[in-house]
Amino acid sequence: MSNLNILFLSLIVLSSILFSSIILSSCKGDYSVNITGFADSQLKNTTSLNGFIKKKISGLYKVRTGKKMFGDTVVVKWSGTTMSVFARRNEAYMVLKGGSLDSSLVFEGYWRFAQSDRSGNIRLHIAYMEGAKELLQELPPGKVILSGFANEDGTSRSSISLEYIKPLKVNDGFYIVAHRGGGRNSDLLPYSENSLEIIQYAEILGANAIEIDIRLTKDKEPILYHDDNFNTRLIKGEYMVGPVENYYLYQVKNFCTLKKGEIIPTLSEALEVVIKKTNIKFVWLDIKSVEAARISIPVMNNYMKMANQRGRDLVILVGMPTREIFDFIVSGSEYETALKLCELSIDDVRKSNSKVWAPRWTLGYLTNQVEAMQSEGRKTVVWTLDEPGFIRKFINESKFDGILTNYPTLVAYEYYIKDQ
Amino acid sequence: MVSLFKIEPIKINENILLNKFIKYIALLILPLSLLMQNLSAQREFVYFPKAIPAWDISHTAGISLAILPRAIVEEEIRQVPVLDYQLRLGLPYNFSINTRVSAVYIANQASIGLQWSYSYDDFSFSIGDNTAYWYGFADIDGFDIVATGWMNYPFISIGADLEEVYLTIKAEMLIITNQNTSVGETSLYNQRNKMAGYAVSFAIEQPFWKDNDFLLAVRLNYATFMYQSWLAVSTSDNKRMFPEFIIGFIL
Amino acid sequence: MNITLKINKIYKYLLLFILIPKFRFGNACSAGQTPMNRFPRRMFSCNEKQWLTRHNKYFLLLILIISNPLYLLCLDKDSDYTLSTEIFAGWSYKLNSELAGEPSYSRSGLPVGLRIMWEPDNLLRVGIESAYLKLSSFEKQGIETKYGTTNAKASLNAVPILLIFSMNKWNFDISTGLGVYYLYATFDAKLINSVQQSGEWDMGFLLSIGYTYPFDGPFSVGANLKYYSISERQEYLISPQISLKYNVFTW
Numbered sequence: 001m002s003n004l005n006i007l008f009l010s011l012i013v014l015s016s017i018l019f020s021s022i023i024l025s026s027c028k029g030d031y032s033v034n035i036t037g038f039a040d041s042q043l044k045n046t047t048s049l050n051g052f053i054k055k056k057i058s059g060l061y062k063v064r065t066g067k068k069m070f071g072d073t074v075v076v077k078w079s080g081t082t083m084s085v086f087a088r089r090n091e092a093y094m095v096l097k098g099g100s101l102d103s104s105l106v107f108e109g110y111w112r113f114a115q116s117d118r119s120g121n122i123r124l125h126i127a128y129m130e131g132a133k134e135l136l137q138e139l140p141p142g143k144v145i146l147s148g149f150a151n152e153d154g155t156s157r158s159s160i161s162l163e164y165i166k167p168l169k170v171n172d173g174f175y176i177v178a179h180r181g182g183g184r185n186s187d188l189l190p191y192s193e194n195s196l197e198i199i200q201y202a203e204i205l206g207a208n209a210i211e212i213d214i215r216l217t218k219d220k221e222p223i224l225y226h227d228d229n230f231n232t233r234l235i236k237g238e239y240m241v242g243p244v245e246n247y248y249l250y251q252v253k254n255f256c257t258l259k260k261g262e263i264i265p266t267l268s269e270a271l272e273v274v275i276k277k278t279n280i281k282f283v284w285l286d287i288k289s290v291e292a293a294r295i296s297i298p299v300m301n302n303y304m305k306m307a308n309q310r311g312r313d314l315v316i317l318v319g320m321p322t323r324e325i326f327d328f329i330v331s332g333s334e335y336e337t338a339l340k341l342c343e344l345s346i347d348d349v350r351k352s353n354s355k356v357w358a359p360r361w362t363l364g365y366l367t368n369q370v371e372a373m374q375s376e377g378r379k380t381v382v383w384t385l386d387e388p389g390f391i392r393k394f395i396n397e398s399k400f401d402g403i404l405t406n407y408p409t410l411v412a413y414e415y416y417i418k419d420q
Numbered sequence: 421m422v423s424l425f426k427i428e429p430i431k432i433n434e435n436i437l438l439n440k441f442i443k444y445i446a447l448l449i450l451p452l453s454l455l456m457q458n459l460s461a462q463r464e465f466v467y468f469p470k471a472i473p474a475w476d477i478s479h480t481a482g483i484s485l486a487i488l489p490r491a492i493v494e495e496e497i498r499q500v501p502v503l504d505y506q507l508r509l510g511l512p513y514n515f516s517i518n519t520r521v522s523a524v525y526i527a528n529q530a531s532i533g534l535q536w537s538y539s540y541d542d543f544s545f546s547i548g549d550n551t552a553y554w555y556g557f558a559d560i561d562g563f564d565i566v567a568t569g570w571m572n573y574p575f576i577s578i579g580a581d582l583e584e585v586y587l588t589i590k591a592e593m594l595i596i597t598n599q600n601t602s603v604g605e606t607s608l609y610n611q612r613n614k615m616a617g618y619a620v621s622f623a624i625e626q627p628f629w630k631d632n633d634f635l636l637a638v639r640l641n642y643a644t645f646m647y648q649s650w651l652a653v654s655t656s657d658n659k660r661m662f663p664e665f666i667i668g669f670i671l
Numbered sequence: 672m673n674i675t676l677k678i679n680k681i682y683k684y685l686l687l688f689i690l691i692p693k694f695r696f697g698n699a700c701s702a703g704q705t706p707m708n709r710f711p712r713r714m715f716s717c718n719e720k721q722w723l724t725r726h727n728k729y730f731l732l733l734i735l736i737i738s739n740p741l742y743l744l745c746l747d748k749d750s751d752y753t754l755s756t757e758i759f760a761g762w763s764y765k766l767n768s769e770l771a772g773e774p775s776y777s778r779s780g781l782p783v784g785l786r787i788m789w790e791p792d793n794l795l796r797v798g799i800e801s802a803y804l805k806l807s808s809f810e811k812q813g814i815e816t817k818y819g820t821t822n823a824k825a826s827l828n829a830v831p832i833l834l835i836f837s838m839n840k841w842n843f844d845i846s847t848g849l850g851v852y853y854l855y856a857t858f859d860a861k862l863i864n865s866v867q868q869s870g871e872w873d874m875g876f877l878l879s880i881g882y883t884y885p886f887d888g889p890f891s892v893g894a895n896l897k898y899y900s901i902s903e904r905q906e907y908l909i910s911p912q913i914s915l916k917y918n919v920f921t922w
Contacts, residue, residue, distance in 0.1 A: 031658045091655075116657035186491040186656065218867075219817075229871060232905050233490055236769055238807060239825040239856040241904070246869035250816040251858060255825060362558070362565040362653075364604010386655045387601070389608040397606065407655070 031117040033188040035110045038121055042106045046099025052138045053105070054078040057098075057126075059167045060420055061146065063087075066160035069111070069150065074162060075416045076146075079203040079279075083107060085162075086206055086413035091115045091388055093409040094122055094150075095204055100136060103128040111150050114407050115388075117188060124148035124160065131164070168416050171208065175282050175402025176411045178207035179384055180226060181270075183406050185233060185259055192258035193234070194224040196265045196273045202280065206412025209282035210274070211319075211383075211404055214267055214292050221249040222267035222296045234259060267296055271303040275312055283316045284341055284358075284381075284404070290328045293318060297329075297338045304339070317341040317356055326352065341381070346373060354378065358404070361385040365398040374399065385411075464633055464670050467623035468579045468586035469546035471537040472510035479507040480635050482668025484522060486648045489660040493652050502527070502648070504666060514538065518550060527648050529554040531573070542581040549574045551597075554647035567650045569599035571616075586625040593618055594643050601653070617643025617659045625670065633670035638663065753790040753921045759783070759895065761912030765806050767905065773809065780805030782910055786835065796837040800848055800877070804829045804899065806906060814860075821862035829854045829901060833877050842884065848877035852901045873903035881914075889918040 061074050071089030078084075085094035096109030105126040112119040124146045126132045131144035144164035149157045182198035182205055183189045189205075191197035194212055202210050213226040223244075227233070230240035230247070237256025240247065252264050265273075267285070274280050285300060287293045300316050307314040317339045320326040326344055329335045330352045342354035346369050349357045357373045359366060361382045370380045383404035385391055394403060395414040405411050464478040472478060484504040502524040509517040514537045522529045535548025550573040557566045577590035594616040600609045623637035641662040645654070649662070765778035784802025808826035833848030855870025881895035892915055899908040 113657070115655045232903075238769070238827050238904075238906065239809065239858070241827070241854050241856045242869040242871040246867070248816070248863060248867075250814050250821070250823070250860070250863075251825075254811055254814050254823070360562045362563045362603050364564055364606055366604065387608065387653055388655065389610065390601075390603070390606075393606055393608065 031188060033112065033117050033119045035119060035190065036121070037110070038108055038123065041108060042101075042123070043097060043099050043108050046101055046106060048081065049098050049100060049105070050138075053100070053135050054083075056135060056141060057083070057144060057146075057164075059144075060165045060417065061085075061162040062165050064145075064161040064163050065147075066150065066158060066162075069158060070160070073165070073417060075168065075413050076162075077168060077206065077412065077416070082204045083109075084204050084206060084409070084412075085111075086409045086416070088388070088392075088410070088413055088417075090118075091407060091410055093205070096122065096124065100132075103136070104132045105135065107146070107148075114187065114409055118152065120150055120152035122148065122150040122160065124162070166420070169420065171415075173401065174415055175209040175379070175381055176207045176408050176415065177209040177211055177282065177284060177381060177383075177402055177404040178202040178205060178408045179211055179404055179406045181210050181212050181224065182207065183408070187406055190260070192260045192262050194226060194265075195258050195260070195262035196269060197260075197262050199270060199273055199280075200277055202408065203278060205408045207408035208280060209284070209402065210280055211284040211286055212267075212270060213286045213288060214296050215244050215288045216292045216295060217247055217249045217252055218245055219248045220291070220295055222292055222299060223249070223252060224265050224267065224270055230256065235264070236261075267299050268303070271300070271316065274316075275303060275307050275310065275314065281313055281315070282402070283314070284319055284356075285317065286319045286321065287325055290325055293325050293329055294332075297335055301338055315339055315355065319343065319358070320348075320352065320354070343383075349373065349378065350376070356381055358383055361390070361394070361403075365394070365400075367399055370399045374401070465586050465625045466506050466508050466668075466670060467577070467588045467590065467621075467635060467637060468544060468581070468625055469535075469537050469577045469588060469590075470539050470544040470579065470581070470586075471514040472508060472516055474510045474512045476510040477507060478670060479505065480668035480670045481505045482635065482666065484664055484666040486641075486646065486662055486664040488646070488649045488652070488662060491660060492649055492654045492656065504668060506668070518548065520550070520552075526558055527554070527556040527650060529571075529647050531571075533573070535575075544579045544581070545577070547576045554650075556647065556650045558651060565601065565603045565651075567599070567601045569647065569650075570597035571595065571647070572597055573619075577621075584626055586623075588621070588623040588625070588637075590621040590623070590639075591618070592621070594641065594645075596645060616645045617641060619643070623666075635666065635668040635670055637666040639666065640664075751791070751921055754919045755788045755790055755916055756919055757786040757788070757893070757914050757916040759786065759802075759912045759914035761895075761897075761910050763804060763806075763899075763908050763910035766907040766909055768807065770807075770809055775810040775812075776807065777809075778807040780807075782912065786914075788835065788837065790839075796835075796839060796844075798835045798837070800831065800833045800835050802831055804831065804908060804910075806908060816860075816862060818862045821860050823858055823860035823863075825856060825858050827854070827856050827906075829899075829906075831875065831877065831899065833875075835877070842882055844879075844881050844883065846877070846879045846881070848879075849875075851875065852899075854901055854904055854906070873901050875899070875901040875903065883914075883916060891916045891918075 058076055058078050061076055063070050063072055063074060069090060070087040070092050075086040076083060081097065083096045083098055087093060091114040092111060093114060094109060094111040096107040098105060098107040107124040109122055110119055111122045125148050126144060126146055131141040134141035145161060147161040149159050151157045180193035181195065182202040183193065185193050189198065191201055199210060212224050214222050215225045216222055225244055229243055235256045235258055240256045258264060274283055285296060287296060297318055300318060304316050319341045320329055321343045326348060340352055340354040341356040341358050342349045342352055343358045346357060356379045358381045373380050379401040381402035381404055382394065382400045385394060385403050386406050388410055391410050392414050394400060395418055403411050466478055466480045482504050483501055485501045502522045504522045506520045511517060516535055518533045518535055520531045529552050531550045531552030533548055533550030535546045537544060537546040552571045552573065554571065555568045572595040573592045575590055575592040577588055579586060579588035596612060596614045596616045598610060598612065600607060619639055619641040621637055621639040623635060625633055625635050627633055641664060642659050643662060644657055644659050646662045760783045763780045763782045768778055770776045782802050782804045784800060786798055786800040788796050788798030790796045806827040806829060810822060810824040812822045814821050814823055830853045831850060833850035835846050835848040837844050837846035851872050852875045853870055854873050855868055857866055857868045859866050877897060877899050879895050879897040881893050883891050883893035885891040895912045895914060897910045897912060
């Protein structure tokens, strides 16, 4: 055995350890999307758009230029003061703010490909002779053409031109359910998953419903948090180590933040935001334990009452993901009035008198069972469907009343384009 | 070290005890066995890019373990351990056929390919291509899903013969040829010929015991997709690191 | 059949056998739940408390990795072996922080620890190291809780258990270590009325460079600069240390 070989081997061992270490630490090297906005924003001197204009601009558009980025057609939809544009190609979408100038309308914001880290700024106009003239006078426009450009990394510019075809169909009660309040951290959204901020962003992403995850702190406060443990995927805060149930609410509120700096919300705070600041129609509480169900159901019922008093079109449902939670909720007579969502079999749905049946999408269309549920006046929502091809297929071929997804922009596109 | 193994699931059943017992025995045997080994003249290898004589076979059986990125599988299982069998058949003119079968209940892959080798002094070089078919299924409660696909892995590798140790570095491209996913009565077919990413492997083949050689390899896949993670049905287009550890006995 | 061949065969299967069961899905899942009925809901989630059981395949892997140089070193029958212990103490500084600048935040500590090394008369040495590391502490005042307003003091500590590989020449050494850290936070809040603690096991590594000055006899003193990385939590520490080393015995 030569010394040289031993040296070699030692080097191999040392370097393999180093490699493993690099691999381990590479977990943090994740992707990010930075949305900078235009330095020379044209929105500054504009006046905000009225409801008439927003309504007239919403609709299906033909893509005249920019097909490579956005495909052949796009869906333009307003929520509040934000205009969202949904496309199929590249799973693209745009989020824009708009305003009117003397003789034209201007829209600025960002575009993104939902499943990659590609993004950039976008600026669109409606010129005087291309619809702005009528829109500014609140007259029905003969045509509407949104034209402008999109850039990537502030450099490359591609022209975009979208021509109005027809108005959007009215949503007939289809639930586009955003996962974790709006989307996962790994999808590089501007806000963290399960935050108050993402809940208010869900509609911009095309959702009309949300799913949120409920866990208990040590002092039995229901909070929005997905994982079993505090970890670097979800939070910043060096003193939060180990299981969530080891920590008191004061620690959750004072010693950590979510990834994008938001405070971890309690269930009450989240439902308050849903009722007062959004038009979300459906909230699915993904309960993580029996104890969390016991504590959360009364809270949920209170907010349900509040929503009814305010005339809000909203249902808040407690999810029953496991047999354990199912048995607990079914056995307690005080939980009879709570609205329930059952992830188990259709017999369990009947047994618990759940309002919604939510099977995993990996079981397929389940058409017979879905129809049976619907004939009993129940809704069916499938989870968690992210694959673009299957989203299209499920919307066009299955009978489900809703889809839980990390990509509500895609579901919204496929839904509004269906039968059009 | 040994005391670390004492933390076991709350419910200890006989299987676990047996498992534990065997583990302790193995830990005792391991150092002893190492003291007893000596070198043999006849050496076999699978990864090392040197040509093997025509119609000779060398093969290895073992385990490979891939660690899936947290961004894709989150808190779900991150390690997919797979039974791994690789076989190399020598052909004339420095060619050889490679096959590899990796199988675990829910995710399986078989590949076959051709490689050509060239050696100079203690160094060897080879170039080749492997085509793989993978198959995954889950039919238990909540799942009725089958996914299959074809991948292509063109590669080059270089290796150094350090007498007792064969050291190999291999660079591969990961190309998705097509993929089919069926759920329930519906299915989705993607014909996409898409570059999924790259992989670099480091392999050591060296004597382990008497006439037997032992393979230890680390393969760093930097890709958007790896078949072991098919059940997560990830849709991300961003490349991520999937390290894969391979341990095998050269049979 | 030759007896050593027989043992060899048995040993090989033993090794495969101890590795395979650990690779099963849901092996470390909670009591009372079979892996299969847990599978549909959470795929193959495991309880973090059973981290060790879940990850002990890494230790086996590591043992296999160590076995390479160990075995080669064992071939040198005429060399001396030494078993040494080393105690060390020093000062540490946490490199990354989001609370930097807060007046009540401290990120230095006084680590103490122990290293046991097996030193053949050769380049490579292997051993194990553990220590107590205080990473940081922070006091937040005027926290509104449902029990009233309070102050809370938090501190973050870690206990690494690392396998060390060290190369030594002319009394200088470079070491790397790979293993686990038990990372735990303690909280002390007046109103909540108890010291409360929460922790978990995380993967991590260590790099160190050092110089040892040998006295006559079994004692020597040294100085080290260590870099601790708790990779899974993205916590990094740098620590200059002095050490006292004692050669327990040589054979």
